[in-house]
Amino acid sequence: MNWTDERVETLKKLWAEGLSASQIAAQLGGVSRNAVIGKVHRLKLSSRGRATSPRTRQKKAAPATQGTTTTRRPRNTRPTTVSVGATALQAQFDEEPVARTYLRPTENVVVPISRKLELVQLTETTCKWPNGDPLSEDFSFCGNEAGENGPYCTYHSRLAYQPASERRRSR
DNA sequence: CCCTGATTCGC
DNA sequence: GCGAATCAGG
Numbered sequence: 001m002n003w004t005d006e007r008v009e010t011l012k013k014l015w016a017e018g019l020s021a022s023q024i025a026a027q028l029g030g031v032s033r034n035a036v037i038g039k040v041h042r043l044k045l046s047s048r049g050r051a052t053s054p055r056t057r058q059k060k061a062a063p064a065t066q067g068t069t070t071t072r073r074p075r076n077t078r079p080t081t082v083s084v085g086a087t088a089l090q091a092q093f094d095e096e097p098v099a100r101t102y103l104r105p106t107e108n109v110v111v112p113i114s115r116k117l118e119l120v121q122l123t124e125t126t127c128k129w130p131n132g133d134p135l136s137e138d139f140s141f142c143g144n145e146a147g148e149n150g151p152y153c154t155y156h157s158r159l160a161y162q163p164a165s166e167r168r169r170s171r
Numbered sequence: 172c173c174c175t176g177a178t179t180c181g182c
Numbered sequence: 183g184c185g186a187a188t189c190a191g192g
Binding site: 002003031032034035036037038039042 | 183184185186187
């Protein structure tokens with residue numbers, strides 16, 4: 001998955017709106033949050049006003065100045081690809097109508113690009129989170145990949161399983 | 172532990 | 183330029 005103009009544009013937009021890197025990565029699909037952060041820095045749009053922490057200065061920058069070897073990676077040396085599943089998932093989205101309601105008014109949680117499935121299209125592994133009013137004609141379901149232990153995707157699980165008492169505090 | 176962005180550096 | 187690994191925090 002490469003950084004097309006369109007994807008970069010989306011990245012800029014979402015970043016400007018204050019979404020976190022992982023949230024943006026979920027929206028774009030096929031990239032990790034590290035990729036998003038890296039791209040953000042390369043685009044020099046790191047600031048973003050004041051959405052998150054005041055960014056206490058990094059006080060690192062002094063790695064082990066070993067004399068000889070060039071390779072580091074102290075931990076486990078695991079090379080090749082890791083992000084493949086997301087790409088396959090994105091391929092499915094390309095065949096579906098896309099909706100980008102990425103931010104819920106009362107919850108600071110990203111809704112991944114909905115597949116807008118009909119009720120009959122749901123399976124055991126599709127997110128059952130409803131889009132819109134069940135009485136409306138536009139009613140559909142999220143349809144993203146559901147978690148292993150629930151009827152919702154990882155993002156909707158946060159909403160679904162959040163206690164009512166916790167929800168109320170947001171507004 | 173969950174998460175956040177920041178940085179490094181092999182590729 | 184890209185992004186995993188890592189770091190430094192909340």
